[in-house]
Amino acid sequence: MSQINYRTINVDQLDPESSVNFPMETLLPATLPQPETSSDAANVATQVRQLLRSGDTEGALRHVLDTAPLGGDDRAKEVHLATVIEVLQGIRQAEMTRVLEGVTGGEGGSERADCLMKYIYKGMSSPGPSSDAQSPRKTVSPQATGFSQIQARNLGEGGGGQQMSVLLNWHEKLVELTGTGSIVRVMTDRRTV
Amino acid sequence: MAAPQVHHLFHAPIADHSFSTDRQTLAVARDNNVELYQASGSKFTLSDELKGHDKTVTSVDIAPNSGRIVTCSQDRNAYVWEKTATGWKPTLVLLRINRAATFVRWSPSEQKFAVGSGARVIAVCYFEEENDWWISKHLKKPIRSTITTLAWHPNSVLLAAGSTDSHARVFSSFIKGIDQRPEPSAWGERLPFNTICGEYLNDTAGWIQGVCFSPSGNALAFSGHDSSVTVVYPSAPEQPPRAMLNISTRLLPLNSLIWNGENEIIAAGHDCEPFRFRGDESGWQLAGSLEKQSGAGAAGAREESALNMFRQMDLKGQTAMDTKLKSTHQNTVNTIRVFEEADGQVSSFSTSGVDGRVVIWST
Numbered sequence: 001m002s003q004i005n006y007r008t009i010n011v012d013q014l015d016p017e018s019s020v021n022f023p024m025e026t027l028l029p030a031t032l033p034q035p036e037t038s039s040d041a042a043n044v045a046t047q048v049r050q051l052l053r054s055g056d057t058e059g060a061l062r063h064v065l066d067t068a069p070l071g072g073d074d075r076a077k078e079v080h081l082a083t084v085i086e087v088l089q090g091i092r093q094a095e096m097t098r099v100l101e102g103v104t105g106g107e108g109g110s111e112r113a114d115c116l117m118k119y120i121y122k123g124m125s126s127p128g129p130s131s132d133a134q135s136p137r138k139t140v141s142p143q144a145t146g147f148s149q150i151q152a153r154n155l156g157e158g159g160g161g162q163q164m165s166v167l168l169n170w171h172e173k174l175v176e177l178t179g180t181g182s183i184v185r186v187m188t189d190r191r192t193v
Numbered sequence: 194m195a196a197p198q199v200h201h202l203f204h205a206p207i208a209d210h211s212f213s214t215d216r217q218t219l220a221v222a223r224d225n226n227v228e229l230y231q232a233s234g235s236k237f238t239l240s241d242e243l244k245g246h247d248k249t250v251t252s253v254d255i256a257p258n259s260g261r262i263v264t265c266s267q268d269r270n271a272y273v274w275e276k277t278a279t280g281w282k283p284t285l286v287l288l289r290i291n292r293a294a295t296f297v298r299w300s301p302s303e304q305k306f307a308v309g310s311g312a313r314v315i316a317v318c319y320f321e322e323e324n325d326w327w328i329s330k331h332l333k334k335p336i337r338s339t340i341t342t343l344a345w346h347p348n349s350v351l352l353a354a355g356s357t358d359s360h361a362r363v364f365s366s367f368i369k370g371i372d373q374r375p376e377p378s379a380w381g382e383r384l385p386f387n388t389i390c391g392e393y394l395n396d397t398a399g400w401i402q403g404v405c406f407s408p409s410g411n412a413l414a415f416s417g418h419d420s421s422v423t424v425v426y427p428s429a430p431e432q433p434p435r436a437m438l439n440i441s442t443r444l445l446p447l448n449s450l451i452w453n454g455e456n457e458i459i460a461a462g463h464d465c466e467p468f469r470f471r472g473d474e475s476g477w478q479l480a481g482s483l484e485k486q487s488g489a490g491a492a493g494a495r496e497e498s499a500l501n502m503f504r505q506m507d508l509k510g511q512t513a514m515d516t517k518l519k520s521t522h523q524n525t526v527n528t529i530r531v532f533e534e535a536d537g538q539v540s541s542f543s544t545s546g547v548d549g550r551v552v553i554w555s556t
Contacts, residue, residue: 017313022337022338022358026360027359029394029395029398031396110441179442180420180444181442184418184446185397185419185420185421185441188398188400188418189396189397189398191397
């Protein structure tokens, strides 16, 4: 016992009141919607695709942001992220400002703007589903280089790079409308998408 | 609206500042000391230093009537400074905390003060005659993280606290023998020590950086790191509030706020300039900046001669210096305080920030 170096003991782990044991769920508001499953998210995706096909891009974006599975499980969130990205990629650059003004205006507009900002950041942090599916090259890459991020992001080639540039375009337009406050709220908000 | 009075005291961050009631003395927290400045003409000159803390001083407050100064610091101590013939004499306060003290404010009655800390407690301190020292009682439940800010209700019993657990709370700090029994209000009727009269969380969470009661004490405003200001109107004890209005702004987060009457809030923070919010129970909105839009920026942009332009290009590779902000403050504003008021109507207020400036604004 005399061998223990008391200086290296992580005392926070032994203290039940320590800040490392902070209950994160206390940061979730009481108004959090009911948990959704991935099949709910898939239903939304079908509805949104119909709206997109009928040419109602603004309606599609509005619907997909209003139905964000804030209380859902990881799988539901992933499905919904794919839907949002699909909508964002389906809107032409010339239309972006008009659509954004419509979606972020009116009742609940600022919540939709904050929600869209969350999806933009989440989209930029994830490798992008399209590049995953269509790049077998990635799995047969010569040998592990240790730079896992380079492969995961797949910048500049394939779907990942294109998705990134779409998201960056949206980000620029959205910040013009909602200011830096919206970016700050993505960082503080615990209702993740 | 007169131009703001700028006092650039030094090139170091000001954690907190406080003016005496006669507005002749200014106390400023700088590193491990508190510096006292005396007004002489239109300027403030250094007159005294309060040395005693051995870590960064986080907060300072001058009691309006008694003139006592209370300071607190990251060294986990608070001192009450009293002016004697031989200078300022500190009295140690028994805080009993094991983390930094982050914020201190005198109650309006000046019988007590509250110290927020990283130890997840608020120490409510009062003077004990028989032992001749300041002792404290702890408000503990249900604080889950560091207290960042505090504000007193006009009745000196209710205390609002903002915390890094994203909650703004209203506590009773009633101490028998010190406090008068408070009038029943929408916050509560019977108020023993550590009664929780309200606990509020924004949808977007975010650390709470500033809290303030309205002049009547019947509304509470708080600003958080989610760039929003929230105003709460309580209905009755133990009931959900009558209205809780969240104004999410397009600005950077606001660090500190004050009320001007019951229908206006002035707040400042990382955008380096004060902003005005207006509204009532039915709704609040951002009403714009108090900075004169054409003011500092236009005056700061000097007439550029062609010679000067080419010289700049040669020396620095750019035609104009763009390192100066257009706002009066050149960095984050930490504290905003009422400077002059009558019946809750603020005619001027002061701000201090990371840029070492104290600025007095008229509303």
